[in-house]
Amino acid sequence: MRISSRWWVAPVLVAVAGPAAAQGTGDWTTYGGNDWNQRYSTLKSITPANVSQMVPRKIFQTGISKLGSFENTPIVQNGVMYVTTPYNTAMAYDLKTNKELWRYEHKLGTTITCCGPNNRGVAIHGGTHVYMGTLDAHLVALDAKTGKVVWDKEVGDPAFGYSITHAPLIIGDNVIVGVSGGEYGIRGHVTAYNAVSGDQVWRWYSIPAPKGDPTYDEKAPNGWWGTWAAKAEAHDLHRDIAKEKADSAKYAESWKVGGGGVWMTPAYDKALNSIFVAVGNPSPDLDGASRPGDNLYTDAVVAIDATTGKTKWYYQTVPHDVWDLDAVSPPVVINLGGKKAVVHAGKTAWVYVLDAETGKLIRKTDNFTPQENMFALPSEKGTRMLPGANGGAEWSPIAVDPTLGYAFVAGLHQPMNYITHSAPYEKGKLWLGSAFVAIPGEEQYGLYSAVNLKTGKIAWQNKVPQPMMGGALATATGLTFTGEGNGNFNAYNSRTGKLLWQFNGGAGCNSAPMTFMHGGEQFIAVACGGNFQLSYPLGDAVLVFGLPKRAVAQR
Amino acid sequence: MAIKQWGWALLLVAGAVTGAAWSRQAPPRHWLGVNGADWRRMDPDVRLAYVEGFLAGAALGQAAATASDSTGVRTAIEKLHRDGGLRFAFGANVYSSRISDFYWWKNHVPLPTWHAFLEVNTALGRPISDTLP
Numbered sequence: 249m250r251i252s253s254r255w256w257v258a259p260v261l262v263a264v265a266g267p268a269a270a271q272g273t274g275d276w277t278t279y280g281g282n283d284w285n286q287r288y289s290t291l292k293s294i295t296p297a298n299v300s301q302m303v304p305r306k307i308f309q310t311g312i313s314k315l316g317s318f319e320n321t322p323i324v325q326n327g328v329m330y331v332t333t334p335y336n337t338a339m340a341y342d343l344k345t346n347k348e349l350w351r352y353e354h355k356l357g358t359t360i361t362c363c364g365p366n367n368r369g370v371a372i373h374g375g376t377h378v379y380m381g382t383l384d385a386h387l388v389a390l391d392a393k394t395g396k397v398v399w400d401k402e403v404g405d406p407a408f409g410y411s412i413t414h415a416p417l418i419i420g421d422n423v424i425v426g427v428s429g430g431e432y433g434i435r436g437h438v439t440a441y442n443a444v445s446g447d448q449v450w451r452w453y454s455i456p457a458p459k460g461d462p463t464y465d466e467k468a469p470n471g472w473w474g475t476w477a478a479k480a481e482a483h484d485l486h487r488d489i490a491k492e493k494a495d496s497a498k499y500a501e502s503w504k505v506g507g508g509g510v511w512m513t514p515a516y517d518k519a520l521n522s523i524f525v526a527v528g529n530p531s532p533d534l535d536g537a538s539r540p541g542d543n544l545y546t547d548a549v550v551a552i553d554a555t556t557g558k559t560k561w562y563y564q565t566v567p568h569d570v571w572d573l574d575a576v577s578p579p580v581v582i583n584l585g586g587k588k589a590v591v592h593a594g595k596t597a598w599v600y601v602l603d604a605e606t607g608k609l610i611r612k613t614d615n616f617t618p619q620e621n622m623f624a625l626p627s628e629k630g631t632r633m634l635p636g637a638n639g640g641a642e643w644s645p646i647a648v649d650p651t652l653g654y655a656f657v658a659g660l661h662q663p664m665n666y667i668t669h670s671a672p673y674e675k676g677k678l679w680l681g682s683a684f685v686a687i688p689g690e691e692q693y694g695l696y697s698a699v700n701l702k703t704g705k706i707a708w709q710n711k712v713p714q715p716m717m718g719g720a721l722a723t724a725t726g727l728t729f730t731g732e733g734n735g736n737f738n739a740y741n742s743r744t745g746k747l748l749w750q751f752n753g754g755a756g757c758n759s760a761p762m763t764f765m766h767g768g769e770q771f772i773a774v775a776c777g778g779n780f781q782l783s784y785p786l787g788d789a790v791l792v793f794g795l796p797k798r799a800v801a802q803r
Numbered sequence: 804m805a806i807k808q809w810g811w812a813l814l815l816v817a818g819a820v821t822g823a824a825w826s827r828q829a830p831p832r833h834w835l836g837v838n839g840a841d842w843r844r845m846d847p848d849v850r851l852a853y854v855e856g857f858l859a860g861a862a863l864g865q866a867a868a869t870a871s872d873s874t875g876v877r878t879a880i881e882k883l884h885r886d887g888g889l890r891f892a893f894g895a896n897v898y899s900s901r902i903s904d905f906y907w908w909k910n911h912v913p914l915p916t917w918h919a920f921l922e923v924n925t926a927l928g929r930p931i932s933d934t935l936p
Contacts, residue, residue: 358887360897360927408894432893433900501847505896532903538847668907683907 266583268518274765275325278513279369279415280645281721281762284581285515287647288722289763293770295725298795299739299749305771306792308341315786316365317758318777319643321415321719322790323370323378324764328392330372331775331790334365336382338390343766350395352380352388358406359383362431364780368513368759369415371423373443379423381412387425389446399446403427409434414513419523419554422449426510430528430546430574436508438525440557450557454508454527454545458500467559472503474542477567480596481612486625487568492540502539507531508546511643512578517588520604522560523552524581524590529574534683542567547574549592549600551607561607565594570626571666572637572684578645584610584653584701591701593646593657595639596622599699613704616641616697617659630665630685637684638662638715638781645760647720647728649742653702656728656742660715663690696720696730696738698745708745712736717779719760721772729772731757733784737774737791755787769794839912839919842902850903854895857920861891891924898923 267284274291281287294302308331316334323330328349329341336354341347359365361383370378377398378390384406389398403425404410409432417424422440430436436454441447456468468474473496476489509528516523527550530536530543544562547569551560566573573595580591581604588604599613620634644658665685686692694716698707714733721729726742733756739749753776761774771794778786845853866879883889891898901923905911911919 358892360893405894407892407897409897409900431900433896499847505847505900507900532900532907535903535907538903 266517266519266588267581274770276762276764277323277325277372278417279321279323279371280513280515280578280580283516283518285513285578285645286580286582286650287645287720287760287762288649288724290724291763291765291770292723292725293765294723294727294763294772294795296727296741296748299727301795302739302749302751302772302793303796304751304791305794306343306346308346308790308792310337310339310788310790312337312788314365315777315788317780318755318775318786318788319366319368319413319718319759319779320775320790321369321760321762322773322775323372324762324766325372325375327766329773329790330370330378332367332369332380333788334367334777336367336380338370338378338380338395340392340395352390352395352397354380354382354386354388356382357384359411360406360409360429360432361411362428366413366780368413371416371418373418373421373423377443379416379418379425379443381414381416381425383411383413385410385412385427387412387416387423387441387446389423389443401441401446403439404429404434404437408432414511417513417516417523418443419516424514424523426454426514426525428509428511428528430507430509430531431533433505433507433531434509435504435506436510436527438510438514438523438552438557452552452557452559454510454525454550455503455506456544456559457503465559467562468544472506472541472544474544474564474567477542477564480566480623481609483623485567485623492568495537496540499538499540505531506539506543506546511576512645515579515581515590516554517581517604520588521554522604523554524579524604525550525552526575526577526579526592528576529569529572533572534570536568536570539568543569549575549579549590549602549607551590551604563600563602563607563609565592565596565600571623571633573635573640576639576643577641580646580648580655582648582650582701589701591646591648591655593641593655595635595637595641597635597640597659599646599655599657599701601701601704611704613699613701614706616657616699616706616709617661617695624666626666626668626683628668630667632663632687633666634663635660636662636664636686637666642717644717645719647722648701649722649728651724652742653700654698654707654742655701656720656722656730657697657699658716658718658720658730659695659697660692660717661695662692662715663687694732696740698728698742710740710745710747714784715782717782718758721761721763723763729761729774731759731761731774731776733758733779733782735776735785737761737776751791751793753787753789753791754785755789756784758782758784835915835917837916838914839906839916842906842916842919843912847899850899851895853916854898854902857916858891858895858898862889865890890929891920892929893927897927901926
């Protein structure tokens with residue numbers, strides 16, 4: 249691959265900034281674009297001045313008949329694009345010939361999918377192996393050149409509710425992967441495997457055990473009961489803590505089935521040797537009475553030592569959650585005013601800015617979707633509370649622009665009633681759905697927001713017709729990209745929020761976009777295959793956009 | 804000695820009181836009548852034990868439908884488990900968690916637990932029609 253002289257400069261800049269990244273080569277080698285999960289590209293060919301000329305240059309139709317939520321972010325390395333589909337088919341495409349090089353179809357065993365089948369992508373190690381987590385909770389290592397299985401490990405027993413939907417993360421010679429299943433009484437964990445042998449290196453449990461258990465976690469001396477927090481920062485959680493304490497003996501074993509799925513790819517900081525993980529909801533979701541305590545580390549951002557797998561710190565956004573407002577969107581590391589921070593966009597509609605070394609809250613930003621009646625308890629008649637149970641921000645990864653200090657957040661506005669005690673009997677429905685009921689006649693919409701991480705203020709917002717699920721991308725030229733459920737894929741000016749370009753992909757563009765360099769040109773890619781959970785039109789195509797060949801020649 | 808006699812007497816009285824209380828709390832009843840109210844009274848470990856018993860019984864019933872003797876049943880259960888063909892295919896923690904949320908709704912409470920199992924199973928993507936022999 250020919251590398252033009254300007255690409256020698258980029259790696260140096262990136263190294264100074266901090267996160268290990270491959271953008272110097274023009275590749276996109278990890279789910280979040282770099283170890284810090286920033287989804288920020290230093291590529292500069294596509295600019296606010298020429299983005300309006302952008303056209304589809306390639307379309308990879310995966311040809312998969314079993315459709316689901318197509319949430320994949322492709323990985324690109326050495327002229328090959330790696331894509332995964334909702335039911336765990338992995339495929340490699342040659343970007344020069346646009347031909348499929350190989351495909352691997354994982355033979356799924358028993359599976360439970362909380363929120364629709366999906367897979368968000370692969371990790372790649374040394375250009376030789378790619379790794380995919382599967383719906384039946386396996387981690388599969390594939391030969392990057394042939395797609396042949398190198399090793400295959402069961403990370404959790406799928407019959408007990410474990411599954412994997414996120415893209416693994418490579419740290420050195422380890423592959424890091426978490427599990428989903430918080431709706432099904434799992435005890436969540438994150439595990440490091442040796443990338444070559446597949447041997448387990450360490451396992452960190454997202455539900456801390458009480459003293460005496462071999463997996464006891466000294467950062468949670470009171471186990472998952474925590475500190476009996478009555479508030480989330482200044483906000484009253486309306487807990488009956490006396491009753492919870494009285495019940496804690498009866499439910500002494502509840503931590504063993506406490507949930508705490510890890511939905512999304514963690515971030516990693518080499519200097520701190522820390523992995524930053526967002527931990528999902530407790531189990532059972534609704535019946536908070538059977539899980540007294542704070543339910544650590546659910547709904548939390550946690551820092552884990554990358555060598556030992558031990559907890560360094562945690563910040564719980566919602567202790568004892570009964571609203572399903574858990575921590576899902578992947579954490580991001582950024583330098584803010586000389587301080588290294590971890591940023592997380594919550595389902596609560598706040599962006600949390602935490603000190604990366606200590607986990608202390610630096611600031612909670614203004615809300616990026618409407619809030620109302622926060623943390624009011626569900627009631628028999630229904631309690632109107634905003635945001636609804638999907639957020640705020642769902643799993644959608646944010647992007648950050650470190651030069652502006654902005655985070656770009658895809659948000660949902662879905663007014664909901666939180667109902668207890670009586671629900672219409674719907675055969676075959678997951679009852680979670682009927683506990684959080686969209687209010688008929690009230691408008692639902694999406695908000696794409698730039699949140700100033702230095703001030704906590706909303707810099708700009710764009711309203712779109714449907715609640716947003718997918719994610720963001722930012723580039724050094726001052727562009728940010730995101731998709732919509734109606735198939736629109738949009739480019740905005742990062743500083744002003746002005747819509748500069750739009751293309752309709754025909755199916756929901758509900759995945760996080762990426763960018764890469766190939767053959768001297770910059771491309772933007774996004775999987776437009778819809779979303780099962782929000783009933784956005786399904787499809788199976790990865791769209792790759794670039795400047796027209798003519799424009800490239802004139803540049 | 805006198806203390807020992809008093810001790811025995813106390814134990815007898817305590818046993819009688821406890822037994823009477825137990826019999827009032829849990830009178831013998833047919834399993835068909837066990838419902839959400841009973842479920843809500845169960846401690847978590849009792850719930851898990853109850854679910855495991857249900858799963859074993861369901862697997863036995865499913866396997867027995869295709870076998871002629873106990874060896875055949877054992878072979879059938881092992882094959883069903885291996886092939887992911889068990890009607891109730893998931894672990895006790897999964898059913899226990901989902902049934903707890905099922906009975907969190909007041910209007911579900913009168914429904915029997917076997918009904919809850921069927922509904923949870925359907926919600927988990929295993930409707931009964933898909934797993935009948």
